[in-house]
Amino acid sequence: MQRFTCDCGNVLFFGSSKCLKCGQVVGYDPQSETMVTLRPDRGVKRCDNGVRYGVCNWLLPKSSPEVLCVACRMNRTIPELHVERNLMLWGRMEIAKRQLIYTLLRLGMKLPSKAESPEAGLAFDIISTVSNPAVTTGHLNGVITVNLEEADDTYRQINRQQLGESSRTLLGHFRHESAHYLWRRYLSNLAWDDPQRLAFRERFGDEWIDYAGALSTYYARGAPVGWEQSFITGYAASHPWEDWAETWAHYLQIIDGLETCESLGIQVQHLALALVMLPGEAGTLPSMLEQSGVSDGEFLAWLQRWMCLSTVLNEISHSLGEPPLYPFVISVRVAQKLRLAHHFSKKWRITE
Ligand SMILES: [Zn+2]
Numbered sequence: 327m328q329r330f331t332c333d334c335g336n337v338l339f340f341g342s343s344k345c346l347k348c349g350q351v352v353g354y355d356p357q358s359e360t361m362v363t364l365r366p367d368r369g370v371k372r373c374d375n376g377v378r379y380g381v382c383n384w385l386l387p388k389s390s391p392e393v394l395c396v397a398c399r400m401n402r403t404i405p406e407l408h409v410e411r412n413l414m415l416w417g418r419m420e421i422a423k424r425q426l427i428y429t430l431l432r433l434g435m436k437l438p439s440k441a442e443s444p445e446a447g448l449a450f451d452i453i454s455t456v457s458n459p460a461v462t463t464g465h466l467n468g469v470i471t472v473n474l475e476e477a478d479d480t481y482r483q484i485n486r487q488q489l490g491e492s493s494r495t496l497l498g499h500f501r502h503e504s505a506h507y508l509w510r511r512y513l514s515n516l517a518w519d520d521p522q523r524l525a526f527r528e529r530f531g532d533e534w535i536d537y538a539g540a541l542s543t544y545y546a547r548g549a550p551v552g553w554e555q556s557f558i559t560g561y562a563a564s565h566p567w568e569d570w571a572e573t574w575a576h577y578l579q580i581i582d583g584l585e586t587c588e589s590l591g592i593q594v595q596h597l598a599l600a601l602v603m604l605p606g607e608a609g610t611l612p613s614m615l616e617q618s619g620v621s622d623g624e625f626l627a628w629l630q631r632w633m634c635l636s637t638v639l640n641e642i643s644h645s646l647g648e649p650p651l652y653p654f655v656i657s658v659r660v661a662q663k664l665r666l667a668h669h670f671s672k673k674w675r676i677t678e
């Protein structure tokens with residue numbers, strides 16, 4: 327996440343809708359990728375979901391015939407708002423959803439809504455299992471469905487413990503499901519022997535193995551012993567598609583985490599730990615992976631910065647008496663998968 331400031335110089339956050347120092351109304355403008363104050367000369371207006379319900383702080387051009395921002399226009403179903411608590415839960419969902427869309431747009435991807443592009447577009451169904459018990463979080467044909475109840479922290483923690491997960495967040499759900507959407511959009515239509523499909527299979531395994539069977543085996547037996555050597559989470563071991571989704575979600579997490587640090591002026595190479603964790607001289611490679619090109623060197627240095635920083639995060643949470651903030655281990659095989667995610671993200675940038 328970038329660092330944002332108000333016209334008055336005060337710090338603003340991604341979710342801010344008002345400057346706490348000067349009192350001006352502010353919002354995030356996805357076109358300029360920055361937070362702006364809502365002055366008449368700015369040519370922007372607030373998203374209607376912000377004006378009416380207080381669940382969105384994004385802006386859109388004043389001249390636009392639309393009333394919803396680019397992120398809210400992707401909603402196909404929103405929760406039933408006559409149920410009082412749904413508004414609060416929906417607001418939490420929208421923050422996580424906008425953070426996903428922010429990162430994908432920052433990566434240079436074009437993200438049409440399903441209404442604009444029925445084939446390549448993306449839509450969200452945000453539905454509560456209270457009113458619709460059959461709903462499960464997932465992706466199908468460009469529609470990401472999320473269970474609204476997951477925005478209830480207690481509900482989500484109970485699920486996390488029952489599923490034996492080390493981390494379960496709303497943002498993680500959105501990032502994970504975005505991977506299934508991107509797989510369908512960019513990889514599913516390629517020939518099975520296309521280089522990208524072959525690269526996928528080499529890293530993640532044969533995607534044609536029976537999905538329903540693989541998942542029911544996973545839920546019956548759990549992840550195999552030693553999964554940490556090959557997968558970022560236990561769930562990733564269930565099927566190559568889930569491995570991809572967990573890896574991609576993790577890739578986005580690192581992107582966002584490092585951007586936040588660097589925008590706040592934390593230079594990882596200046597940390598004491600960097601002496602042992604970062605490559606010493608220019609051109610020296612991290613020992614964990616072979617370099618296979620110039621941009622690969624950049625990727626490896628990037629990953630090393632994150633591994634150094636995440637160690638610091640865990641030491642800080644330890645000092646606070648909390649469990650590790652970053653309960654993951656990046657093995658060599660996971661690093662290779664992250665490298666492929668990085669490669670795909672470059673391919674999926676808009677080039678026109
Ligand atoms: Zn201000």
Ligand SMILES: [Zn+2]
Pocket residue numbers: 373374375376382383384394395396397398399
């Ligand atoms: Zn909006």
Ligand SMILES: [Zn+2]
Pocket residue numbers: 502503506567568571
């Ligand atoms: Zn999945």
